[in-house]
Amino acid sequence: MKNVFQTGPMPVEVYSTTPSVVAGNPIGFCVSVTQPGPDVLVEVYRSSQLAYWDIQFGTQADLLYQGDYRTRISVREGQEPIFQVIVESLSQRIPPQVGSNGCGWTVSATWQTPKNLVSSVYIAKATQGSESSYSLFVVRSEAPGINSKVLCQLSLNTYQAYNPWGGQCFYGPPIAESDPENPPVVSFERPCSLWDYMLYDEPIVTWLEANSSVEFCTNWDVHTDPLLLTPYQLFVSCGHDEYWSGAMRNSVEAFANAGGNVLFLSGNTMYRPVDFVGLTMTRNAITWQALNRPEALTTGANWSAGRWSSPLPRRGYVVSIPDHWIFDGTKLPKGAVLGEQTGIIGYETDAATVPPSPANVVTLAEADLSEWFDQRGKAGLTAYWREQGYILSTSTTGWGQGLRSGGEPAVVQVMRNLVGRMKVRFGIVYAVQGDKLVWYRDRDQYGDGDIGVSKSIGSDGGWDKFKNIFSDETGNIYGLTTGGDLLRYRDSHRDGSGDVRDPVIAGHAIWSAFKFVFAGGDGVLYAVSTTGDLHWYKDELQPNGGSISGGATIGHGGWADYKFVFNGGGGIIYAISNGGELYWYRDSHRDGTGDVGTGRQIGASGWNKFKNVFGDSTGNLYAIDGDSGNLLRYKDTARDGTGSVDVNAGHTIGKRGWQDLTFAFSGS
Structure with a gap:
């Protein structure tokens, strides 16, 4: 899917020095302004302290990105920052090929995070006058797995793959000259749009924090630390988790083989392979299929359908196996539709009907998307046992739609079942x-x-x-x-x-x-x-x-x-x-x-x-x-x-x- 949102720079810009930080350690924020003048206020909020535009999947997907995400985010009334500092306004140079090489800006402010800071998603806000920009980062637990056995991964790789700040991402711009078949390189060391977080991940993050004990990480953490998942019982992938490295796949597969459960609340999951050198990400092949390691060998389903160049109708899953435990308490019979009221079938979906898939994969619910014309196919809510662990995929980028603003009751009940059972070894x-x-x-x-x-x-x-x-x-x-x-x-x-x-x-x-x-x-x-x-x-x-x-x-x-x-x-x-x-x-x-x-x-x-x-x-x-x-x-x-x-x-x-x-x- 193409995007055409603001490429920057805006009057004030900010990015964090690292995608995540372990509680008790420092994290830096790099700030630049186009016009030196008033000092810049840097504040840190937890994601739940902010209000996001209630984005519904009823419009054309590639049009959603055209606006400036900054106008769709604000601090909730009465919320105070967790950290704040005033820094001198500084206009920092944007080097050539910044999209792939990074900004290399001087650190403007450093926050020494408290040791007992809760693991969560945090947003740094930089404000000069009436202009503000935001940078997302994750605080990881100082004692992983002690307070929660659930680890949720944000799709940071996807954020950056679609992030054109500085004139370069995996999809352009300029859109007319972009070529997804000729993969570029992107740096995480630059300002990044929050559209993908707001569209796909935020409603899932908000629901998890309100309904379960949970800790957080990013794709980059899973790539760099092969033991990251070991203290946990349930690993959750969010939203539109399209870009995975081989190291990430190896870690998740080993986790499941040893008895960990994996929940993919995502669509178009693991479709494209990437690799890292530091905070620079390269797409090293067109798809995992091209490397003879289809994503379904991990997730249970391959990319199947997409619709992004026309308005998206509200669609849900038709229940195939109503007595499976994920439907407990929903009272949905066979043939009933899950999630149509809120439209949980998002812009891109996966299905086990696209070979090859694990021999023991089961499709619990399915949506026929043969009328879609960007990519015709199906969406399949799938599950399978991988040695000692259970892997379940909701197979849609729109799963979070069913959780927004209180959520659709049946979708919320399914979420309770998924997290409640998969956070322990069951059966x-x-x-x-x-x-x-x-x-x-x-x-x-x-x-x-x-x-x-x-x-x-x-x-x-x-x-x-x-x-x-x-x-x-x-x-x-x-x-x-x-x-x-x-x-x-x-x-x-x-x-x-x-x-x-x-x-x-x-x-x-x-x-x-x-x-x-x-x-x-x-x-x-x-x-x-x-x-x-x-x-x-x-x-x-x-x-x-x-x-x-x-x-x-x-x-x-x-x-x-x-x-x-x-x-x-x-x-x-x-x-x-x-x-x-x-x-x-x-x-x-x-x-x-x-x-x-x-x-x-x-x-x-x-x-x-x-x-x-x-x-x-x-x-x-x-x-x-x-x-x-x-x-x-x-x-x-x-x-x-x-x-x-x-x-x-x-x-x-x-x-x-x-x-x-x-x-x-x-x-x-």
Whole structure:
């Protein structure tokens, strides 16, 4: 797609000395003015402190870039800068071939970022008189992965590929003479338009920060640091993430192979290959297809369709597999359209229908774009397992449209499902066979399928001696001894390898007084006393053990009358009565306060026929049929107490032998 926005220079210009900075380290800002005069005010704001023009994808794509982005951005009323300094106005020389060589300007101001500064997207604003310009940069976490297991990458490479400041980018200008088949070189060391951030990434960034704990980086960070992704569980790509280096692809593929999950909220993703020397980016081939490494071998989908030279109609995805977990809570049946109200099918899309794609890729929803004439094709919301990690692509540059201004409800619910499940390793089921602990992976997570062959991860034996065993979503496995102690083990690998041994004592003696004990996520433990009360505890996870605190009563009487009580994640608790009804409860506070209160029946009689029933943190309910020995999977798609889970509608995912297991429980 071509763009024709302002090439500069404007009355005041600014760029940062580096695309990102680790909290606690300095970052510089280079400022130049066309007319020396009043001093320049340099301020730093978090992106969420700014207001952006509510850009809708209803106009012609290449026309969106014609205006000056600066007129479409402002500081929200009442917001104060995080940092500010006044610098002398200085007119700095623009060297020849600045687009590829960079400006080389003197640093005008330096900000020593605080060590505890939150990882986020930041904007430096330089103002002289009534004129302002902006520079985007990212602050990375000083302690990666400690406060969040989600890392979101901004599509900085795309910003610069389309940035013509100084008269050069991968697409011109001048537009009439540009030749995408003859790739140029661009420097990051120059002012850069924020159009691509505002169009594609900003609504995703804003939603993530408002709804999840998240940390940020740029493409350049992933290229330069092969270990950057290691502390995280979910890697997110934003918006229009078109330009990738081989080093970036290698890092993401290794991350997924080792069990990390990857979420591409992007279209035209990974289409063109680039490489770096310092902060200079070169497009080293026309496409990754030309290098015999199609993008689908990483993302699951190849570029399929584009429409940028005419107005874009509002289009959405037609749901193909409604019982897949990403559609939980949306109530969308097969054939329903996701995202048409806001037009989530953007200017460019990807699809698994363009070969080659991974053999196990699944298309969950699809849009037929055969009437588009810039590039006819399809858009396919796709997913596949890459060794131990799950890779899902929304395959559209317009995904953020469904999240703007509160968002389209079904798109927002899908986002909650995507981030909520993919920020942990999901589909893990543990069991005790004989005296050994074994590991399974329920890969499909919808419909029928086979949970697969077990892998032994507890070779020391003795696992059948516990009174109860359960796990949380992070790899902690708890064993309740007959003497009443609660032991905590750690499955560090969570991929069926390794050996689980050497527990610590997490709690003493009192635990033998409980009929049910189970994990509720985020270190919360629930316990039901023999007198019928529901208790809340918190495992602070101190490495030397003895770390469980709390003991608050959050449910009064009656809980011991149930046949099964188990975790549903996010404060949800399921219970099965002796009469066979399935009930839903929610601990809304999750801090030991409040009263769990009255449950809602979401399943008619028959649930008491099972030998064992347990749940995970994403709405899956697993049941072991004592007669057939089969393992069944059910889905509470509503997860709010309003749904109905039919005991006769379970999917068989494990055949025979499950009734002989001493314990079976979810690890997700």
